Amino acid sequence: MADSIAAQIQDLARPLRTPDDLDPLLERIGDARVVAIGEASHGTHEYYAWRAALTRRLIEEQGFTLVAVEGDWPDCYRVDRSVRLRPGAAEDPRDALDAFSRWPTWMWANDDVVEFCRWLRDRNAGRPEEDRVGFYGIDVYSxxxxxxxxxxxxxxxxxxxxxxxxxxxxxxxxxxxxxxxxxxxxxxxxxxxxxxxxxxxxxxxxxxxxxxxxxxxxxxxxxxxxxxxxxxxxxxxxxxxxxxxxxxxxxxEHMVDTLDRLLDRSDGGPHPHRAVVWEHNTHIGDARATDMAGAGMTNVGQLLRERHGTDDVVLVGFGGYRGGVIAGAEWGAQMARMPVPPARAGSVEARIHEAVGRDALFVFPRGERPEWLHRRLDHRAIGVVYRPERERWGNYVPTVLGERYDAFLHLEDTTPLQPLHLERADEHVPAGAYGQ
Structure with missing residues (x-):
């Protein structure tokens, strides 16, 4: 049976080396109005870099008009004004991102987001105001x-x-x-x-x-x-x-309500809005394909499918086999670079590593799917709080991969994000917890 599963994984895997290798995913996205792209941690460079690469192609080639992220509206509004060249806004989006002051700042105040936002500003500069792509925060903490x-x-x-x-x-x-x-x-x-x-x-x-x-x-x-x-x-x-x-x-629910307001907004553009959403896998992947449903939880991915239909929504997940991450040892703690050990035996990440052993793209068939996509397997989830020593019994979400996502990017080796600044002493630490 193990050999059969490995063969199924190998058959579905596609190389993932350059942004051109995302062609099968762009074909799968087609005319979908919302593409929600996850991450398996909030502190991994490769997740952010590949997510940005896919988003650039969606904007350039398929006319997506806005990026909505797991960030606060006021902070991201300053970034949006910068990338859309609004009067009085920061000329360099880095300045707007560096001003983020709510823990964990590294989620958005990092080199990868700066690079993407600078690209977005440069692209917007050559276009009429109504055609400029926005950058919005849809979270609820502010x-x-x-x-x-x-x-x-x-x-x-x-x-x-x-x-x-x-x-x-x-x-x-x-x-x-x-x-x-x-x-x-x-x-x-x-x-x-x-x-x-x-x-x-x-x-x-x-x-x-x-x-x-x-x-x-x-x-x-x-x-x-x-x-x-x-x-x-x-x-x-x-x-x-x-x-x-x-x-x-x-x-x-607030995040999806906000996204719907952005999609429904009429601002003079020539076409209906199409959105790229950036959030953690635990928000992006359909909760009904995990143990979250049994706990009475819904999430962004489930709500998007319910409100917009599966043909108009594409959910993209990420996973990594081993590497490093930026996270805090506890809620509100100073960020630290931490090791991420090889994935737990039998997990999604370990099975792909054993079968393929390289970075790979998986675009799930719409109809009949291989048996491994219907199995409930552990799938690693690293939040803003992470303790590598708990890998043996924590940090994983039981997942039916083929029902949770429409596509999946597997990365063999990962590295930490590069934050713009350390957490500051006067930084606001919100009550509650992200979950992820």
Missing amino acids: LWDSMHALLDWLAEHEPGHVDQAKRALACFEPFGEDGAEYAFASRFAPTSCEQAAVDLLRSLCEQRGRVEAGIDADARFSAEQNAAVVVDAERYYRAMIRGSAESWNVRD
């Missing part, structure tokens, strides 16, 4: 940053809403911009800040059709998105007390 950004925008453009925004902000102020403290307090308090946040968002949306001439529609969309972050972040922190599955679901 409750206070989003509230302050919203307040600043209202003070300049819609002062009639400032008092309402200040009342909403005042509700959160006693908790010192600490999500955990707010979550704990809301467990015992008879009321929360939910209604204040919802009312603020509703009033903004009601004004959308009555915007005065001269107000930047792009900036107003950002203000509305910051208000949506406040609403969902408040829900996230309250859910965090009740259980990890519920808060995880709030977070992933």
